[in-house]
Structure formats: structure tokens, C-alpha cells
Amino acid sequence: MIRIIAGKLKGRRILAPRHFEVRPTTDFAKEALFSIINHQYLIQEISVLDLFAGIGSMSYEFASRGCKDITSVEINGKHVKFILDTLKVLDLRNEVNVVKQDVFSFIEKKSHKTYDIIFADPPFEMEDKEYEKLLTSVLTHNFLSKRGRFILEHNTRKDLSAHPDFIESRKYGNIRFSFFGLTEEEDNR
Numbered sequence: 561m562i563r564i565i566a567g568k569l570k571g572r573r574i575l576a577p578r579h580f581e582v583r584p585t586t587d588f589a590k591e592a593l594f595s596i597i598n599h600q601y602l603i604q605e606i607s608v609l610d611l612f613a614g615i616g617s618m619s620y621e622f623a624s625r626g627c628k629d630i631t632s633v634e635i636n637g638k639h640v641k642f643i644l645d646t647l648k649v650l651d652l653r654n655e656v657n658v659v660k661q662d663v664f665s666f667i668e669k670k671s672h673k674t675y676d677i678i679f680a681d682p683p684f685e686m687e688d689k690e691y692e693k694l695l696t697s698v699l700t701h702n703f704l705s706k707r708g709r710f711i712l713e714h715n716t717r718k719d720l721s722a723h724p725d726f727i728e729s730r731k732y733g734n735i736r737f738s739f740f741g742l743t744e745e746e747d748n749r
Contacts, residue, residue: 562617565591567624574646576615580639584617585681585713589732593711594621596730597677600709603627606676609703611663611694616643616656618679623655630656631675633666664690667697674705681713691720699725699740710740 562584564572576582585593597603604626610619613632616639622630634640640660647653659666663680678698682690691714698710709727712720716731720738727739 562615562620563587564620564624566594566621567626569620569624569650572624572650574615574617574620576642577638580615580642582614582639583681583684584614585735586733589713589735589737590618590621592730592732593737594625601676607631607674607705609633609675609678611667611678611680611698612682613639613643613658614681615639616646616658618681619643619656620646620650620652622677623650623652628655631659632656633659633661633663635660635662664693664697667694667701667703669701673703674708675703676705676708678704678708678710679713680710684715688718691718692723695720695723695725695740699742704742706742708741712738712740714738 561573561575564570565587607629608622608627610632613619613634616632619630619632632643640658643658647656704710714736716734716736720726721729725740727741729736729738
């Protein structure tokens with residue numbers, strides 16, 4: 561079960577079917593993350609890309625807080641249907657665009673749309689080379705706005721601080737959020 565922790569839907573609980581293999585971000589970690597985001601952005605004015613959306617927990621949280629431009633990417637058809645059904649129940653259909661696609665295929669396409677926040681919560685067992693591919697693809701395919709941040713949720717055992725676009729990392733329980741942004745050279749491309 562997930563709970564929306566703030567905004568117009570604060571306190572709403574969403575129960576995912578037991579057979580779904582998901583690991584939603586904890587309330588404690590979400591609250592800390594949104595505290596960081598709220599100090600840097602006006603959520604009502606940003607665009608968000610939610611990669612590996614799972615059952616949509618982060619997308620619902622952004623929408624509840626007033627974000628009107630959210631794209632959620634998820635490959636699992638059952639999860640996509642769950643997200644679409646939940647958006648309907650929560651009356652958030654206009655705020656979230658759900659894309660059923662493999663994340664790597666999605667980010668390999670050259671896009672003209674940029675996002676202020678790109679959030680990714682890939683499976684913890686993802687291999688190091690896939691983390692590197694994810695970081696490289698997001699940061700080189702013009703998805704991130706100039707002031708944008710790519711926030712990657714991962715297990716605390718993984719250290720991504722050696723990446724050249726790494727900004728900082730925050731630990732909450734057994735998860736870590738690593739923040740990345742464009743360097744000046746990338747910014748001027």
C-alpha cells in the first residue's frame with residue numbers, strides 16, 4: 561500500500577494487488593525528497609519524467625502537489641493498467657501521460673521535450689553497466705532542462721558519486737537518492 565503524503569490528495573491510500581512485484585518509495589524518503597525539490601522548484605511550474613514508474617507512486621505525489629506536466633514510463637502492462645485506473649479514480653488523468661515502453665527504448669529516442677525533474681527508480685538488482693547506460697542516455701539525449709535534476713533512487717550499497725555529472729547523494733534507510741545535473745559543457749550543446 562502507498563499513501564500520498566502531501567497536496568490535494570494528502571492521506572489517500574492506494575492498495576496495489578499483492579502479486580505486483582513493486583518496491584514503492586517509503587513515505588519517509590518521499591517526504592525528504594520533496595522537501596529538497598520544494599526548495600529548488602515551484603512544483604506547479606515544472607515538467608517531470610518518472611522512469612520505471614512501477615505503480616505510479618511518485619507520479620501521484622507530483623500530481624497531488626500541483627504538477628500538471630508528468631510523463632510516467634513503465635514497461636509492465638499490468639502496472640500501466642493499474643496506473644491508468646488509479647489516475648481515473650484520483651481524477652488526475654489530465655496531469656499524467658502514461659507511456660507503456662521500456663525505459664531504455666524511451667530514452668534512446670531523441671526528444672525535443674525537456675524535463676525539470678527526471679526521477680528514476682530502477683530495480684535494485686540492475687547491473688552497473690545499465691546504471692551507466694541510464695545516466696549517459698538521460699544526460700546526453702537532451703531530456704534534462706538547463707536547471708534540471710536527474711534523481712536516481714538506488715540501494716545504499718551502490719555508489720554513483722564518481723559520475724562526472726554527480727551533484728550529491730542523500731541516504732534514507734536502505735535507499736539513496738543520487739542527484740545529477742548538466743555540466744557547463746553539456747549545457748552549451
